[in-house]
Amino acid sequence: MGDLSPAEWTAIWLSLRIAIAATIASLPFGILVSYALARWRFPGKTLLNAAVHLPLVMPPVVTGFLLLVLFGRKGVFGAFLANIGIVLSFRWTGAAVACAVMGFPLMVRAMRLSFEAIDRRLEQAAGTLGANRMWTFFLVSVPLALPGIIAGAILAFARALGEFGATITFVANIPGETQTIASAIYSYTQVPGGDANAMRLTIVSIAISFAALVASEIVQRRAGKILANLE
Amino acid sequence: MIELDVALKIKSFDLDVAFENGDGITALFGPSGSGKSLTLTLIAGLMRPDRGIIKLDDRVLVDRKRGIFIAPHRRRIGVVFQDSHLFPHLSVRQNLRFGRWFAPRGERAIDFDSVVEILAIGKLLPRHPAKLSGGERQRVAIGRALLCGPRLLLFDEPLAALDMERKLDILPLIERLRDEFAVPIVYVSHAIEEVARLANKIVVLDAGRVKAIGGPGEVFGALGGGSAWSRFDRISLLKMKVCGQNAAYGLTELRHPAGTVWLAGPAGPLGGQVRIIVKATDVVLAARPPHDLSLRSSLCGQIGSIEKDGPLAAVEIVLEGEGRLYAVTTRHALDELGLDRGARLFALIKTSALDERQVAAMPRGS
Numbered sequence: 159m160g161d162l163s164p165a166e167w168t169a170i171w172l173s174l175r176i177a178i179a180a181t182i183a184s185l186p187f188g189i190l191v192s193y194a195l196a197r198w199r200f201p202g203k204t205l206l207n208a209a210v211h212l213p214l215v216m217p218p219v220v221t222g223f224l225l226l227v228l229f230g231r232k233g234v235f236g237a238f239l240a241n242i243g244i245v246l247s248f249r250w251t252g253a254a255v256a257c258a259v260m261g262f263p264l265m266v267r268a269m270r271l272s273f274e275a276i277d278r279r280l281e282q283a284a285g286t287l288g289a290n291r292m293w294t295f296f297l298v299s300v301p302l303a304l305p306g307i308i309a310g311a312i313l314a315f316a317r318a319l320g321e322f323g324a325t326i327t328f329v330a331n332i333p334g335e336t337q338t339i340a341s342a343i344y345s346y347t348q349v350p351g352g353d354a355n356a357m358r359l360t361i362v363s364i365a366i367s368f369a370a371l372v373a374s375e376i377v378q379r380r381a382g383k384i385l386a387n388l389e
Numbered sequence: 390m391i392e393l394d395v396a397l398k399i400k401s402f403d404l405d406v407a408f409e410n411g412d413g414i415t416a417l418f419g420p421s422g423s424g425k426s427l428t429l430t431l432i433a434g435l436m437r438p439d440r441g442i443i444k445l446d447d448r449v450l451v452d453r454k455r456g457i458f459i460a461p462h463r464r465r466i467g468v469v470f471q472d473s474h475l476f477p478h479l480s481v482r483q484n485l486r487f488g489r490w491f492a493p494r495g496e497r498a499i500d501f502d503s504v505v506e507i508l509a510i511g512k513l514l515p516r517h518p519a520k521l522s523g524g525e526r527q528r529v530a531i532g533r534a535l536l537c538g539p540r541l542l543l544f545d546e547p548l549a550a551l552d553m554e555r556k557l558d559i560l561p562l563i564e565r566l567r568d569e570f571a572v573p574i575v576y577v578s579h580a581i582e583e584v585a586r587l588a589n590k591i592v593v594l595d596a597g598r599v600k601a602i603g604g605p606g607e608v609f610g611a612l613g614g615g616s617a618w619s620r621f622d623r624i625s626l627l628k629m630k631v632c633g634q635n636a637a638y639g640l641t642e643l644r645h646p647a648g649t650v651w652l653a654g655p656a657g658p659l660g661g662q663v664r665i666i667v668k669a670t671d672v673v674l675a676a677r678p679p680h681d682l683s684l685r686s687s688l689c690g691q692i693g694s695i696e697k698d699g700p701l702a703a704v705e706i707v708l709e710g711e712g713r714l715y716a717v718t719t720r721h722a723l724d725e726l727g728l729d730r731g732a733r734l735f736a737l738i739k740t741s742a743l744d745e746r747q748v749a750a751m752p753r754g755s
Contacts, residue, residue: 282435283474285461287537288491297487301478 162358168334169342170362176250176338177318180257181311184265188310192269193299213324214263222327225256229328252329253336257321261314268313272306273299305381312374319366339363391541391575395431395441395451404428404597410541413567414574416588418581418608423594425577429543432575433468434461445540462491467534467572471546473526475518481529482514488537499538499570507565508532524555528562535566544576548583556583563587585609585626585666586748605664606713623669623703625714627688631661640740646710648688651740656748663748669703671742672716675735676726684737688714692732695723704728706736 162170194200195207213221229236230247239246246252276299284294300307322340329336331345343359346352394407404424417425430436432443434450437458443451445466450459467488475484485501505511508528518526527547534542544563548556564587567574578584584591584605591608593601601608606626629643629650641652643665656663673684690708702723706714714736728734 277474279470279474280476282461283468283470284476284487285435286433286464286466286468287488287533288462288465289487290460290462293491298476298478 162362163355165333166342166355166359166362169337169339169359170366172250172253172334172336173319173338173340174366176253176257177315179251179254180261180318181315183254184258184262184314185307185311188262188265188269188314189300189307192266192310193273193295195266196270196273197299210266211263213260218260218321218323219327221259222256222324225252225259225324225328229255246329248329248332248336250329250336253321253325253338254318256324256328257318258314260321260324261317264317265310265314268310269303269306272303272309275306276302305378308377308381309374312370312377316367316370316374319363319370339366390573391432391443391445393428393432393441393443395428395438395443397427397431397436397438397440399427402427402597406592406594406597406599408592408599408602410573410575411590412573413589414563414576414587415590415592416584417575417577417592417594418579418584418588419594419600420579422596424597425579425594426545428594429468429545429575429577432541433466433543434459434464465492465537465539466541466543467537467539468543469527469530469534469545469547471549473518473530475521475526475530475533477518479517480514481510481516481518481521484518484529484533485510485514485536488533492538499536499572501536503569504532504535507569508562522555523551524558527551527555527559531559531563531566535570535572539572542572542574544574544578546578547576548580549578560586581609581624582666585624586664623715623717625667625669625672625712627665627667627708627712627714629663629665631656631659631663634659645688645708645712647690647708647712648686648735650686650688650738650743652743652748653740654748665743665748667714667738668742669715669717671739672714673737673739674704674716674718674722674726674728675737676728676732678735679737682737684739686738686740686743688736688738689733690714690736692728692730692734695730706734708736 191206191210195203226247227233229239229252231237231240231245236247246255280302281294281298284298289297320340322344325336325338326341326344331337331341337345339359339362343356343363346356346359390410392409396405402424404427406424406428417428419425431438438451438453440453441451442449445464449457450464451457476487479487505514508531510525510528510532513521513525513529518529521529531547548559551559560583576584576587588605591603591605592599593608609624609626627645629645631641632644633642634640635642639654641654641656643650643652643656643663650665652665679687688708690706693705693707693713696703697720700719700721701717702720704716704718704723706716708714716736
């Protein structure tokens with residue numbers, strides 16, 4: 159299939175960087191929100207739940223457009239962020255934000271399930287042993303929800319690798335800055351004779367996705383084994 | 390000391406209880422659904438009462454009127470749950486140390502090694518809870534609660550899920566902990582033998598109300614007739630002295646001013662005082678000293694009262710010396726033997742009905 163061009167390598171590295179950044183950045187929020195949805199009762203819980211799931215059901219273009227409106231240079235938050243020197247629109251960081259938003263519902267769904275599965279009485283037992291809510295959360299809830307947390311993170315990572323609609327709407331398709339594997343393939347399909355290049359990147363994309371799935375399987379099996387020892 | 394006077398309504402269940410505990414072990418006793426565990430939950434702070442006050446050593450934990458509610462983790466009350474609730478992701482050692490870490494400095498008075506030794510869990514320390522048997526898990530749970538240096542320990546039917554042999558392993562451990570660490574315990578159980586054996590003070594609950602409070606002798610003697618407990622649950626507690634051992638037959642001789650009781654099994658050192666638990670249904674009555682019977686344990690006394698209940702009668706026997714013994718027999722037998730109030734008689738106890746289970750070392754201060 160021949161060697162990949164430097165531009166293609168750039169797109170691959172950028173895709174990975176964006177996906178990793180998106181996953182890591184959304185992880186703490188994902189854990190917190192899923193725990194809150196699983197355990198707390200508060201006004202507006204239904205609303206928060208809906209808001210979290212919105213990117214899952216809205217057309218990605220809509221999400222991308224909303225991000226542009228909100229985080230573009232002249233957007234409500236974008237103007238403020240630009241003021242303190244953070245620009246998201248048309249930057250790889252913006253692509254990471256788009257991917258994080260798109261992957262968030264998947265992440266929260268997996269984590270929430272595993273928080274809900276924890277026996278509440280274990281958390282109560284921690285309380286009677288003197289642990290306040292924060293310690294209970296870090297010493298009991300998070301470790302017990304770990305398989306779900308890992309699964310959620312991997313789902314979000316995989317989603318980020320494949321994100322196209324929201325990303326291209328929010329940060330366009332700038333080679334070297336925001337052009338990911340997905341948008342590079344899209345570009346190739348738009349020019350005559352680009353099919354071979356598109357196919358090469360497609361194969362790379364399949365390989366990365368496959369590796370991610372295998373890695374997730376291994377990690378989950380390990381976590382599962384540890385937990386199986388515990389049950 | 391814990392003092393409470395609380396009420397809580399959950400759906401159709403209505404709890405309204407007031408009591409304080411004594412030294413050693415105070416048992417909350419009653420049939421399932423009487424509100425025992427719920428009361429414990431309120432003391433531990435896992436639920437809030439609708440009304441009332443809970444105090445621990447003069448520290449107010451809950452006072453609804455004044456809007457005081459101390460969170461569970463600030464109460465310093467250890468809980469042993471029925472199914473242990475050990476942290477599955479931590480080793481036994483980590484489970485045991487969990488609460489210690491949060492105890493205020495200078496309040497870690499309870500020594501890790503001695504708890505591990507008494508509970509015989511040294512070998513289990515590196516293991517995970519999933520690899521433990523039910524009895525082991527419960528011993529670790531007791532250690533974990535004790536090691537957080539609590540001012541009060543709550544036991545919520547800790548032995549209910551265990552078989553009889555495991556129970557026999559753990560009961561003496563609880564007695565030892567009671568005596569060595571001097572942490573007051575509130576012990577919830579519906580098993581009359583456990584309660585009679587362990588507790589100094591018993592709070593009887595029924596349908597969310599306190600029905601009786603007192604020492605085991607008074608409380609259990611008075612049970613029965615029309616209450617939620619059947620007459621078969623009526624038991625007597627007798628103080629006895631260990632007087633001799635028959636090694637060849639594996640029997641122990643216990644003396645009471647009213648007579649001798651033989652026990653199938655050991656009962657502590659010679660000369661020691663023990664408390665034995667005799668079920669009313671294990672007592673046979675004889676008008677004259679019996680001959681040619683396999684029964685060897687006999688106590689003499691006078692009939693104090695007779696409570697008739699259908700074909701049966703519950704007989705209260707005032708023993709010579711001290712103590713009362715309850716027996717259940719038929720009305721027919723009483724009439725044929727001509728036994729009535731004030732009659733002298735011999736109460737025979739089946740030795741085969743008495744073993745280690747029914748013998749408790751006397752708790753301190755009783």
